[in-house]
Amino acid sequence: MSDSLHVLITGAAGMIGRKLLARLVREPRxxxxxxxxxxxxxxxxxxxxxxxxxxxxxxxxDLSLPGEAxxxxxxxxxxxxxxxxxxxxxxETDLEKAYRVNIDGTRFLFDAIRSRNDxxxxxxxxxxxxxxxxxxxxxxxxxxxxxxxxxxxxxxxVCEQLLADYxxxxxxxxxxxxxxxxxxxxxxxxxxxxGFFSSIIREPLAGETAILPVSDALLxxxxxxxxxxxxxxxxxxxxxxxxxxRPNLMMPAVACTIAEQIEALRKVGGDRAxxxxxxxxxxxxxxxxxxxxxxxxxRRALALGFVPDRDFDEIVAHHVEDELGGKAGA
Amino acid sequence: MSDSLHVLITGAAGMIGRKLLARLVREPRxxxxxxxxxxxxxxxxxxxxxxxxxxxxxxxxDLSLPGEAxxxxxxxxxxxxxxxxxxxxxxETDLEKAYRVNIDGTRFLFDAIRSRNDxxxxxxxxxxxxxxxxxxxxxxxxxxxxxxxxxxxxxxxVCEQLLADYxxxxxxxxxxxxxxxxxxxxxxxxxxxxGFFSSIIREPLAGETAILPVSDALLxxxxxxxxxxxxxxxxxxxxxxxxxxRPNLMMPAVACTIAEQIEALRKVGGDRAxxxxxxxxxxxxxxxxxxxxxxxxxRRALALGFVPDRDFDEIVAHHVEDELGGKAGA
Numbered sequence: 005m006s007d008s009l010h011v012l013i014t015g016a017a018g019m020i021g022r023k024l025l026a027r028l029v030r031e032p033r034x035x036x037x038x039x040x041x042x043x044x045x046x047x048x049x050x051x052x053x054x055x056x057x058x059x060x061x062x063x064x065x066d067l068s069l070p071g072e073a074x075x076x077x078x079x080x081x082x083x084x085x086x087x088x089x090x091x092x093x094x095x096e097t098d099l100e101k102a103y104r105v106n107i108d109g110t111r112f113l114f115d116a117i118r119s120r121n122d123x124x125x126x127x128x129x130x131x132x133x134x135x136x137x138x139x140x141x142x143x144x145x146x147x148x149x150x151x152x153x154x155x156x157x158x159x160x161x162v163c164e165q166l167l168a169d170y171x172x173x174x175x176x177x178x179x180x181x182x183x184x185x186x187x188x189x190x191x192x193x194x195x196x197x198x199g200f201f202s203s204i205i206r207e208p209l210a211g212e213t214a215i216l217p218v219s220d221a222l223l224x225x226x227x228x229x230x231x232x233x234x235x236x237x238x239x240x241x242x243x244x245x246x247x248x249x250r251p252n253l254m255m256p257a258v259a260c261t262i263a264e265q266i267e268a269l270r271k272v273g274g275d276r277a278x279x280x281x282x283x284x285x286x287x288x289x290x291x292x293x294x295x296x297x298x299x300x301x302x303r304r305a306l307a308l309g310f311v312p313d314r315d316f317d318e319i320v321a322h323h324v325e326d327e328l329g330g331k332a333g334a
Numbered sequence: 335m336s337d338s339l340h341v342l343i344t345g346a347a348g349m350i351g352r353k354l355l356a357r358l359v360r361e362p363r364x365x366x367x368x369x370x371x372x373x374x375x376x377x378x379x380x381x382x383x384x385x386x387x388x389x390x391x392x393x394x395x396d397l398s399l400p401g402e403a404x405x406x407x408x409x410x411x412x413x414x415x416x417x418x419x420x421x422x423x424x425x426e427t428d429l430e431k432a433y434r435v436n437i438d439g440t441r442f443l444f445d446a447i448r449s450r451n452d453x454x455x456x457x458x459x460x461x462x463x464x465x466x467x468x469x470x471x472x473x474x475x476x477x478x479x480x481x482x483x484x485x486x487x488x489x490x491x492v493c494e495q496l497l498a499d500y501x502x503x504x505x506x507x508x509x510x511x512x513x514x515x516x517x518x519x520x521x522x523x524x525x526x527x528x529g530f531f532s533s534i535i536r537e538p539l540a541g542e543t544a545i546l547p548v549s550d551a552l553l554x555x556x557x558x559x560x561x562x563x564x565x566x567x568x569x570x571x572x573x574x575x576x577x578x579x580r581p582n583l584m585m586p587a588v589a590c591t592i593a594e595q596i597e598a599l600r601k602v603g604g605d606r607a608x609x610x611x612x613x614x615x616x617x618x619x620x621x622x623x624x625x626x627x628x629x630x631x632x633r634r635a636l637a638l639g640f641v642p643d644r645d646f647d648e649i650v651a652h653h654v655e656d657e658l659g660g661k662a663g664a
Binding site for chain 1: 498
């Protein structure tokens with residue numbers, strides 16, 4: 005990297021993009037190099053922070069449309085966080101859009117980088133644990149194959165292959181990070197099958213009821229939004245030769261049961277908060293969730309210095325600090 | 335399948351395509367259903383056999399060009415062997431062509447199938463052991479991840495993902511078979527880094543010298559062209575529900591050392607044939623070959639009834655029968 009850095013975030017209006025921006029506004033350095041300039045890109049206008057220690061420009065654009073990818077790298081940003089993409093539910097209901105945005109958009113971005121001379125940026129790509137599909141035997145190891153059960157996961161697996169190929173050929177320095185479930189996800193309850201993992205913490209702490217559609221014994225793996233941002237920043241500054249020829253990595257995560265999640269909630273919100281969880285089993289959700297991987301070894305990522313949350317208590321604490329102003333009242 | 339079958343072969347002018355056609359001319363049935371019609375497609379005009387027990391039409395066309403994929407499935411062939419693609423050496427020197435032909439061509443074919451109503455053909459796709467890249471610890475298991483070291487392997491891995499997704503969604507019944515090294519490959523010596531595996535058998539049996547650029551101790555895995563055709567035919571008739579949600583499979587292969595290959599040659603061609611092998615070590619070829627997987631468990635494929643050659647003696651015997659008219663003279 006040079007002595008100051010231009011950072012591009014695609015998908016900047018999304019939850020991860022906004023939190024990444026906020027973190028860089030607070031700590032405007034990447035690997036010791038000051039961030040001098042930031043470009044935000046999304047299909048909806050990303051919000052520009054009121055005050056930032058660097059210049060921020062914001063653009064709307066869809067990388068899968070002609071000319072957009074070239075425009076995105078016209079100023080040759082030295083670090084690109086490529087977060088843009090259709091989410092999993094929409095990808096499953098609209099295959100053509102999923103492939104166009106998530107596969108073609110990524111390939112166009114990579115090709116736009118390739119077409120520039122004297123340009124070799126760092127590219128951090130957010131892949132997902134959705135690249136894995138059951139059956140599983142125990143925790144997912146780093147060399148386990150990718151057999152996704154969704155078009156969202158397929159698109160991520162395809163982009164991982166492209167990233168590895170372009171990185172191997174020296175067009176950019178790519179790092180693909182497979183994010184686990186992000187818990188506690190801020191915001192309103194949504195209809196994602198995975199929504200309950202967050203809502204059974206978030207809603208009770210906000211004085212609302214939450215529905216738990218699965219067994220208390222279900223094991224699953226989580227990273228807080230704060231840990232996920234840490235993964236992105238670490239991926240942006242990792243020494244590439246440590247990665248070797250396999251630049252796509254499963255991120256570490258906290259594995260715990262629903263019962264353990266609930267106990268972490270109790271410590272912060274007490275029995276009153278826990279009482280706001282209503283158990284209503286949903287066999288469809290149980291079936292979907294049972295096809296997901298529940299536990300990851302993530303040995304490579306740990307050895308490379310990616311730092312997960314310590315436990316689910318810490319995940320709840322991050323939520324209280326980052327979203328509730330430190331107060332878990334209600 | 336219906337009571338008679340229209341078969342499409344893409345890449346029909348290649349070695350595997352020609353052998354598949356010859357086999358179906360001799361045995362014009364797939365899973366008990368008579369082949370009524372055959373369409374051959376390639377970028378160079380595929381040769382139509384002089385006499386065949388079914389109607390054969392031949393077309394030139396590149397699936398990655400507009401309209402070609404739709405034209406290829408206009409008559410709704412019930413079984414498609416998708417063999418077309420740029421070979422590994424060319425893929426590495428011409429990335430754009432590799433992605434256009436091997437990725438886009440395949441995706442266009444799949445989309446052309448998807449766009450037809452009331453159409454759900456069997457699609458057999460030839461993937462390759464090139465989807466694997468070292469380091470390896472022991473034989474490659476069925477759940478080992480795909481980290482190719484070449485753009486050829488990347489394109490195969492991408493197409494496997496698309497095949498699995500389209501198959502899961504019911505657009506066709508896809509089976510992807512990862513072929514090992516095909517040995518003994520008929521024809522002239524070529525410049526492929528893997529060429530010596532075949533040439534140390536083929537050339538000595540033809541009275542010519544062959545160069546061995548690696549150690550006699552090198553272990554590698556092979557399937558005869560005849561076994562490979564058997565894999566294709568089995569994949570075309572396999573019951574889909576036995577495949578489950580993972581339609582891409584490594585094929586079984588005969589693992590043996592170069593020394594064992596040479597002993598198999600000796601049994602057929604004697605010391606005179608063996609003496610035609612010249613040992614000239616080549617560190618570049620050694621380095622390339624060392625990144626390839628050498629041994630596969632292929633448990634799923636074996637359990638599903640794919641039948642490999644018995645041993646390397648049988649591989650040599652197939653070559654003598656199929657290419658040398660049964661005579662290993664010289």
